[in-house]
Structure formats: structure tokens, C-alpha cells
Amino acid sequence: MELYKLSTVELSEKLKNKEIDSAVLYTRLVERIKSVEGKMNAFARYYEKPCHLIKNKDNYAVNKGLYGLPVAIKDNICIKGKETTCSSKILQGFKAPYDATVISRLKGAGASFIGQTNMDEFAFGSSTETSFYGPTHNPWDLERVPGGSSGGSAAAVAADEAIVALGSDTGGSIRQPAAMCGIVGLKPTYGRVSRYGLIAFASSLDQIGTLSKTVEDAALIMNIISGKDELDSTSCDVEVPDFLEVIKGDIKGLKAGIPKEYFIEGLDDEVKTIVKEAIETLKKLGVEVEEISLPHTKYAVSTYYLIAPAEASSNLARFDGVQYGIRQSASDLADMYKNTRAEGFGQEAIRRIILGTYSLSSGYYEAYYLKALKARAVIANDFKEAFKKVDFILTPTAPTTAFKINEKINDSLQMYLSDIYTIPVNLAGIPAMSVPCGFDSKKLPVGLQIITKAFDEATIFKVAYSYQQNTLWHKEKPKL
Amino acid sequence: MDVKYVAELAKIKLTPEEAEKLQLQLDNILCFFKDLENLNTENIEPLSHVLDVKNVFREDVPRDSISKQDILNLAPQKDDDFIKVPKVVG
Numbered sequence: 043m044e045l046y047k048l049s050t051v052e053l054s055e056k057l058k059n060k061e062i063d064s065a066v067l068y069t070r071l072v073e074r075i076k077s078v079e080g081k082m083n084a085f086a087r088y089y090e091k092p093c094h095l096i097k098n099k100d101n102y103a104v105n106k107g108l109y110g111l112p113v114a115i116k117d118n119i120c121i122k123g124k125e126t127t128c129s130s131k132i133l134q135g136f137k138a139p140y141d142a143t144v145i146s147r148l149k150g151a152g153a154s155f156i157g158q159t160n161m162d163e164f165a166f167g168s169s170t171e172t173s174f175y176g177p178t179h180n181p182w183d184l185e186r187v188p189g190g191s192s193g194g195s196a197a198a199v200a201a202d203e204a205i206v207a208l209g210s211d212t213g214g215s216i217r218q219p220a221a222m223c224g225i226v227g228l229k230p231t232y233g234r235v236s237r238y239g240l241i242a243f244a245s246s247l248d249q250i251g252t253l254s255k256t257v258e259d260a261a262l263i264m265n266i267i268s269g270k271d272e273l274d275s276t277s278c279d280v281e282v283p284d285f286l287e288v289i290k291g292d293i294k295g296l297k298a299g300i301p302k303e304y305f306i307e308g309l310d311d312e313v314k315t316i317v318k319e320a321i322e323t324l325k326k327l328g329v330e331v332e333e334i335s336l337p338h339t340k341y342a343v344s345t346y347y348l349i350a351p352a353e354a355s356s357n358l359a360r361f362d363g364v365q366y367g368i369r370q371s372a373s374d375l376a377d378m379y380k381n382t383r384a385e386g387f388g389q390e391a392i393r394r395i396i397l398g399t400y401s402l403s404s405g406y407y408e409a410y411y412l413k414a415l416k417a418r419a420v421i422a423n424d425f426k427e428a429f430k431k432v433d434f435i436l437t438p439t440a441p442t443t444a445f446k447i448n449e450k451i452n453d454s455l456q457m458y459l460s461d462i463y464t465i466p467v468n469l470a471g472i473p474a475m476s477v478p479c480g481f482d483s484k485k486l487p488v489g490l491q492i493i494t495k496a497f498d499e500a501t502i503f504k505v506a507y508s509y510q511q512n513t514l515w516h517k518e519k520p521k522l
Numbered sequence: 523m524d525v526k527y528v529a530e531l532a533k534i535k536l537t538p539e540e541a542e543k544l545q546l547q548l549d550n551i552l553c554f555f556k557d558l559e560n561l562n563t564e565n566i567e568p569l570s571h572v573l574d575v576k577n578v579f580r581e582d583v584p585r586d587s588i589s590k591q592d593i594l595n596l597a598p599q600k601d602d603d604f605i606k607v608p609k610v611v612g
Contacts, residue, residue, distance in 0.1 A: 139592045233573050246571055275578035276571075344555045355532060362533065364607055369598035375608050380535035392534055397548060399532040400523050410555070415568030417561055422569055454547060455554055471572025496572075 046074045047519070050111065050206040050259035057109035064110025064154070068092050071112055071156060075203045078522050083178050084188075084198035086117040086129050088157025108266070112156040113148055114204035116195050118165060119250065120239040121145050121155055128241050129173035129194075130163045132386025133367045142239020143274065144208060144250055144267045151266045159207055160194030163388045164358065165215055165243045167191050168460045171451050172390045179447070180223060181520035182486055186444040189219030189460075195253045196223040201522055206263060207253045212243050213346050214440075214464025216251045217476040221439035221489025224478045224518065226506070228252045228260045229464075231496045232471035233278035235264075236271030244353035245276075247346075247468045256516055257477065257506040261285035264499065280497050288500040289507040294328030296505070299432035303339040304463055310442045312482040317438045320479035320490045320509070324436070327508055334432060336424040341417050342466040347458055348401050348414035349469075355398030361386065393454065422470040429495040434505055437463050439476040439489035463491060473499045477506045478515040487515075523548055 045053070045067050056062045068091075075088055092112065115121060118128045120138035122145070127133035141149070148155075162172040170178040170193025178193045180186040181201040188197035192209030196219035199207050209216040211229035220227025228251045235250045242248060250267070252260045265286060270279040300321065305314060325331055363369035363382030370381035387395070401410035428435060441462055450457045467474045473496070476489035490509070494501045510516055525545045529536045536544065590603070599606040 136596065139588050139596065233575075272580055276573065276575065278573065278575070338561065341558055341561050344558050347551070348555060348558075359533075363598060364605060365593070366596040367598070372608060375610050376533070377535075378608050379533040383533055384535040387534070392536075392540075393544065393547060395532050395534065396525060396528050396544060397551065400528045400548075403528065403531060412568055413558055413563065415570055416563035416566040417558055419566050419569035420561065420563065422572065454551060 045070045046202045046205065048205075049255045050262055051256065053205060054108055054111055054262065057111060058107055067110070068112055068154065068156070071203070071205070075156075078201055078203060081179060081184055081522065082181065082197055082201055082203065083176055084160055084194045084201065084203050086127065086158045086160050086173075086175050086194065087125060089155070092154035108148070108152040110152055110154055111205060113153045114156050114159050114195060114198050114207035115145070116192050116207070116209045117158040117161050118210060118241045119144060119208060120241070121158070124158070126158065126241070127174070128164045129161045129175055130386065130388065130391065131174045131368065132361045132382070135368070136366050138239070140239065143236035143271045145239065147267050156204060159192070159198050159204070162191035162193070163391050164354070165191040165210060165212055166354070166390045166394050168214070168218060168457050169445070169450065170194060170219070171447060172388055174388065177447055180444045181522055182224065183444065183484070186446050186486070187222070189222035189440070189444060191215040192253060193219045196220050196225060196227065199223070199225050199253050199255060200520060202519070206255070206259050208250060209253050210240055210243070210248055210250050211468065212247045212350060213468050214461040216253060217464050217474060217489065217491060218440050218461060220253055220476045222444040222487065224487030224515070224520070226254045226257055226260050226475065226477055226516065228264065228475045228499070228502070229467065229473060230264065230268065230499055231473045233276055234280070234473070234497065234499065235267050236274040236277045238271055238273040242357040244350040245357065246353060247350060257503060257510045258286065258289065260475070261289050261503055278497070283500050285499065285503055289503040291500070291504040293504050293508045295330065296434065296501070297330045297332065297432040298324065299332060299334035299428055299435045301334050301336040301339065301428070301435060301437060303336050304437040308441050308459070308462065309438060313438050313442060313488050316480035316482065316488045317490055321436055323512060324505070324509060327512060329505070332432065334428050334435070336428060336466065338417070338420050338424050339466060342421055342469060343458055343462055345414045345417040345421060346465040346469060347397070348410050349418060351394040351398030352401050352411050353398070355395045355402065358391070358395055418469050421466055425466070425470045425472060425495070433494070434501050435493040437491045437493065439463060439491040443482050443484065443486035443488060467493055472496050473502060475502045475506050477509060479513070480515055481518070523552060
């Protein structure tokens with residue numbers, strides 16, 4: 043049996059019932075990685091021996107057990123004692139001195155860790171091409187990108203190099219690659235999952251979430267990682283439902299909104315048709331559908347690309363060659379900073395740091411940063427108004443299927459626009475999931491995005507699970 | 523935008539060629555942002571944080587932290603109990 047092809051829920055059952063041994067599963071997964079990683083480059087690094095193994099099985103929480111199941115982790119989430127680099131040159135050699143909260147919770151549930159997945163440098167990108175380790179390839183077409191910035195996590199799960207993975211989503215970095223690789227990607231509500239130990243990109247937007255083969259798998263992992271953490275003051279003390287239970291709820295009579303602003307110029311015709319078919323499927327399952335308006339959608343990309351780089355320029359000031367990472371020596375301190383940062387940061391990181399520094403600088407703050415914060419309020423309010431009328435919103439996850447490697451890397455604006463449907467969700471702080479909903483004529487996957495109000499992941503899970511129970515898209519595997 | 527000046531603020535050394543290329547790219551991006559001028563934001567309060575959370579306090583009790591040695595071990599250059607940097611004052 044090809045164990046690595048099974049879902050997280052299936053494997054945790056088998057591990058729990060002692061039908062399989064976690065060491066055997068780990069070995070099979072490493073063999074799989076070795077056989078396809080040369081084509082994929084989905085990992086920044088992986089471990090031939092489990093990087094963490096709990097031996098005392100009595101520690102496993104009954105409903106939360108992973109029983110030694112290996113999880114893949116994006117290269118910006120700290121695992122104690124392991125190199126964690128954000129796939130950047132500037133953090134080469136940095137071994138995290140502590141565990142992120144999501145890591146300690148996964149350890150507590152009996153997870154091991156197979157490795158850290160490749161990503162756009164510091165999560166700056168939508169294609170995983172800006173990594174210091176080179177681009178990750180899309181398993182559905184190796185000449186194409188997997189999306190980004192969690193492209194390594196998405197590609198690893200899609201290519202069965204990982205059972206399940208964690209990623210981070212600041213403007214679509216979980217959902218967009220999940221869509222482009224044909225898997226399930228969840229960005230929880232801002233504050234639902236602790237960000238302690240996630241190397242910060244844009245702190246008001248960043249959120250850790252899951253990349254998985256099925257909706258149930260996402261629910262299983264969310265049961266483990268959700269909830270208030272005193273080490274992250276922005277994590278919320280809101281009750282966490284048992285997502286594996288709520289998932290089975292009925293969706294008959296729920297109201298879905300289709301925002302007209304998401305189905306205009308720029309959306310690929312095939313993607314549009316496929317997403318509309320998915321909406322029809324949900325209608326047949328009893329969902330009531332109505333057109334809605336999110337009138338300020340067109341301002342979202344500009345707003346995001348002012349706010350996110352501004353926060354990034356501040357967060358990345360700490361990478362200066364003093365306390366960790368690489369250092370380029372110089373005779374005085376200022377030159378040491380400048381040389382180190384020039385040497386350590388890639389082009390997109392430098393572009394965003396300079397853009398962010400500019401929008402925060404004296405004389406431009408009001409015209410750019412402050413204006414963007416006001417636009418953010420307007421965009422967030424669009425969603426508030428919409429959720430007075432509907433229970434959830436359905437959109438395409440990305441305007442196109444996976445594009446070719448090098449196609450957009452030299453055109454920043456085109457790259458930024460590939461996040462046009464995912465960015466508004468981060469600006470509003472609400473949750474959203476991408477689920478596989480079909481393939482275009484090139485056999486490239488398309489994702490359906492399900493959005494709800496804050497802390498209503500339960501509705502997302504219900505809708506996504508019902509959809510997945512009635513479709514087979516998530517069962518298709520790329521040929522490698 | 524004066525890229526060379528902003529790069530100085532951001533403490534990043536750029537070659538003249540890099541600065542020229544970035545200048546073009548960033549001018550182009552800033553031009554795209556101009557559409558925000560069409561959005562009326564009069565009387566709108568800026569939204570810097572989506573959650574309605576106020577200052578979060580915890581009990582002020584001592585607890586274990588990461589050890590000094592673990593932190594020192596990460597530094598590119600150190601001397602005894604100190605992280606070493608180039609001379610700051612002349």
C-alpha cells in the first residue's frame with residue numbers, strides 16, 4: 043500500500059489502531075520525497091529521521107491524536123533546534139531557539155516533522171520563485187509555478203511528499219497555492235491561531251493555516267492548533283468548536299453571496315465557468331444563492347501593497363547582521379548593516395522594504411500609509427454589510443490557473459494582481475478556504491473560495507465538506 | 523520617490539544600476555496606487571487592526587526564558603558574554 047497517498051484522518055486512524063507503525067510511515071514518506079523531490083524542489087530541507095518523536099503514547103489527547111504522523115512546516119515557522127530561514131539567504135544557519143506555539147501544540151498531539159517547505163523569500167511573492175533555494179515546481183505541470191508564497195507546502199501535499207502541511211497567509215499565500223495545486227487551503231480568522239514563532243511579515247495580516255488533501259484533514263489540524271495563546275496577545279479567547287464534529291452539519295437553506303465584482307475582466311473564462319459550475323453543485327445541495335456587491339474590491343490590491351510592505355519594512359529591520367543570520371563585515375556599523383542587508387535580501391524583499399519605508403517616511407505617510415488604512419476600513423465594511431444578508435461568500439480563489447515559471451517574475455504588478463481575490467479577506471481579518479473544484483483544459487486545478495464572517499470557520503467547514511462529499515476533484519492526483 | 527534616499531533610510535546598499543532599475547519599477551507601482559485617490563475616505567477612521575482588542579495584560583510573575591547562551595550562540599560574532607559589532611563611536 044502506498045501509505046503516503048492516504049489522508050491525515052485515514053492515517054491517524056490507522057496509527058491509533060496500530061494497523062501501521064509511525065516509523066514505517068515516516069520511512070515510506072522519505073522514500074517518496076527522494077523519488078520526486080528532484081523534480082519538485084518543494085522542501086527547503088527535510089529530515090531522513092523524524093525530527094521529533096513522542097514515545098509516551100499516553101500523552102496523546104483522545105480526539106486530537108496524530109500518533110507520530112509527520113507534518114510538513116513552512117520555512118517561516120520556528121521548530122526548536124532546526125534551521126528556519128524564511129527561504130532567505132540572510133537567515134542561513136539560523137537555528138530557532140524555541141518552538142512556535144503551533145509546533146508545541148502539534149508535538150503535544152503526537153506529530154513529528156518531516157521538514158520545512160520552500161516558500162517565497164519572507165513570503166514575498168505569489169509563485170515561490172523568489173526563494174533562495176530556487177523555485178518549486180507545480181506537480182500538475184512541472185514548467186509551472188505552484189503559486190505562493192506557501193508553494194512548497196501546497197506542492198508537497200499535492201505531490202504526496204507530505205501528508206499535511208502548515209503555511210502562512212498574509213494576502214492569499216495559503217489559498218492561492220492550494221488552488222493552483224488542487225488541494226485544500228484554509229486561512230483561519232485573524233487571531234484564531236497563535237502567531238508566536240511565525241517569523242513576521244505583516245503582523246496585522248499574517249495568519250497560520252493548513253494545506254491538506256481533504257477538508258476533514260484541515261478540521262483535524264485546526265482542532266489542534268486553534269485557540270488563545272498567552273504568548274500572542276492578538277490571539278483571541280473565542281470558543282473553538284470541534285471542527286471534526288461541526289463539519290457534518292446540514293447546509294440546506296444556508297445563503298451564499300456571489301460578489302459581482304469578482305466575476306469581471308481579468309478572470310480567466312475557463313476558471314469562471316468551472317467556479318460557476320461549483321456554485322450550481324452547491325445549489326443542488328440546498329444552498330440559496332444570490333448576487334451581492336463588495337463595491338470597493340478594486341481598491342484592495344493597492345491598499346494591501348501599501349500596508350503589507352510598510353509593516354514588512356518595520357518587521358525586517360531586525361535582520362541587520364547583529365544578532366543572527368549572516369553578516370557582511372565592514373569597518374563601521376552602518377556599512378555593516380547596509381552590506382549585510384544588500385547581500386542577504388533578494389530583489390523582491392528589497393523592493394518591498396524600500397516601498398514600505400517610503401510609504402511610512404515623513405511627508406508621504408498621510409498620502410500613502412494612512413490613506414491605505416482608511417481604505418482598509420472601507421473594504422472591511424463591505425464584508426460586514428454583505429454578512430448581514432448572506433451566511434457565506436463564494437468566489438474564485440485565483441483569477442487564473444498556475445502560470446509558467448518566469449512568466450510574471452519580472453512584472454511585479456502582474457504578480458501582485460494574482461492575489462486579487464484573496465487579499466480582501468486578509469484586510470478584513472476574516473477566514474476563507476480554497477477547495478478544489480475542477481480542472482481547465484490544460485488539466486490545471488481550479489479552486490473555489492469560501493469566505494465567512496470572523497470566527498465562523500464552522501460554516502466554511504460545513505459547506506466545503508458537503509461539497510467535497512459530493513464531488514471527486516480532490517481525489518485526482520498529478521502524474522509524476 | 524528618491525530610491526537612493528529611501529535605501530539609505532532602509533539601510534540597504536544599492537549599486538547605481540540596481541537603484542536605477544528599482545526607481546523605474548517603484549515609480550510604476552506608485553503610479554498604480556494612484557487609483558486610491560478616487561476613493562473618498564472623508565470621516566473614515568483608519569483601520570490598523572481588525573480585532574477589537576485592547577491592551578492585553580498578564581500577571582507580572584517571573585518565568586523561565588530562553589537562555590543567554592542560546593541567544594549568544596546565534597550571533598555571527600561574539601566575545602565572551604557579548605555580541606560583537608564594528609566600532610560605533612570614534
